[in-house]
Amino acid sequence: MNSKSDSECALPLFLDTIAAGFPSPAEDLVELSLDLNKLMIQHPAATFFVKVEGRSMIEAGIQSGDILVVDRAIEAVEGKIVVAVINGEFTVKRLVKKEGRCFLVPENSKFSPVEITSEMDFKVWGVVTYVIHKAT
């Protein structure tokens, strides 16, 4: 099979699977080169990309302008960095439990944690699995 020399075949199979959300080709394609999708995306249908602006998560390695890989199929347990929605607004913070109370905690000393109370319209949108930072 000449898939390597036939660029018309090899590339669309990968690029399309991100755009269209369909599963990546089978694992047994040993001849094809390394695929970032395989590395970073466990649940293609439930994985989304978001861009962030701001510095509240700097100490977690998330810088302004970075792209986050967000997986909605992963359980949002304590310690995970999540994309959450509070009263209709999106945010990205670490989920922390202390003495039975839930907090959304920033990773920057200049910002304060927010407690999640029952009055709040709160939900977890997804779990951040990877941070894509452009080096140059």
Add this chain to the structure above:
Amino acid sequence: MSSTKQLKRLIALVDCNNFFVSCERVFNPKLEKKPVVVLSNNDGCVVARSNEAKLLGIGMGVPYFEVEKLIKRKGVIVLSSNFSLYGDMSNRVMQTLQQLGCDIEIYSVDEAFLLLPEEAALSIARKIRQQILKEIGIPVSIGVSLSKTLAKVAGHFAKKNLKTEGVFALVEEGERKKMLSTLPVEEVWGIGRRLKTSLNQFGVYTAGELCDKEDRWIKKHFSVVLLRTAWELRGKGCLSFDEVAGPRQSIMTSRSFGRAVKELSELKEALSAYVAKGAEKLRSQSSLTSYLYVFLIPSFSEKKPASSASFQLQFPTDYTPLLSEKAERILEALFEEGVSYKKVGVMLGDFSERKERQYTLLETPALSEKRSRVMDLVDSINHHFGGRTLHFASEGVDQPWKMRQENRSPRFTTSWDELLSIRI
């Protein structure tokens, strides 16, 4: 299979609620619980409404100008269609359903039929609903019954009745009879206004009354098609898993093999046949396809997951040899030596109409913007389905009230430049 007992299965219809609006809400939670409408680009008609907008009396397919005053007075949020987004979100829903491993038939951008084992059908349906809501953010309603037509009835009930929590099984005979006795005949899948009028003239007003008519009578005064509908309503599934009413938005062809297949050559032969069959259906509805999806399912004993891959064609086509060739190449990539397979299949998607001019990447797609058909969602969606189309401006402003596309939300999932942006 050595077992002689037939596994009883029920048909489930998975139907996304207010699909376009639901897609928008995933990326803009502020739209939740508010009246929202989505307009078609072409005609400035309402192509989707949230429940809140429906309650205000905004009908499906109405021209924007007819409801403009009401919309402004009630503060209804108006969005232009974002077909790239809807197509991608649809892919995600369908992919999630396909990974369940049961027989599936994708019926439209937001509906699919599934075959579920009778025993666990309801609990599986509940899990499906939960999974899609969590993983993709789209609420769905699921109707389970003995036939496609009945599954549609059950699904409709699941959608309207909050008590069902989105899932409803209509299986028991007494319950079926009761529900059909009050269901107006025109609300049955496949029965339109003309049929309704004719049926009413014969004193048939409800689905139940239609069921009670003798087969001979139905065939004599109407057609075999209506007879099939009657059988389906009576609980006899006769629309096979490949049959629907109306032109399809995608064509899936596959079969389980009678025995395990290990040879690539045999798989290729089967796949060729399925591609040919699919292409035939494609031509019969004057469609062209530019999207091929091939899947391969190992025998249960192999304990390996199914594999699949897709291929976007540069030019829409209905030419069987070309489709076969591409499908074969995908199959070669998925095939693993030494593994027994039980099923191979192909889905053709991303349809465009044959009479339209084919376009290349260098020229702007010349879609016929002057369509008069209000509910031409299918074509519009198909053109954007692959996310490959250049974003084209509406052709000419025929009417002064026509909405411009500036109310379109970003293409959150198909454009790197239009990602959801969060202030953190």
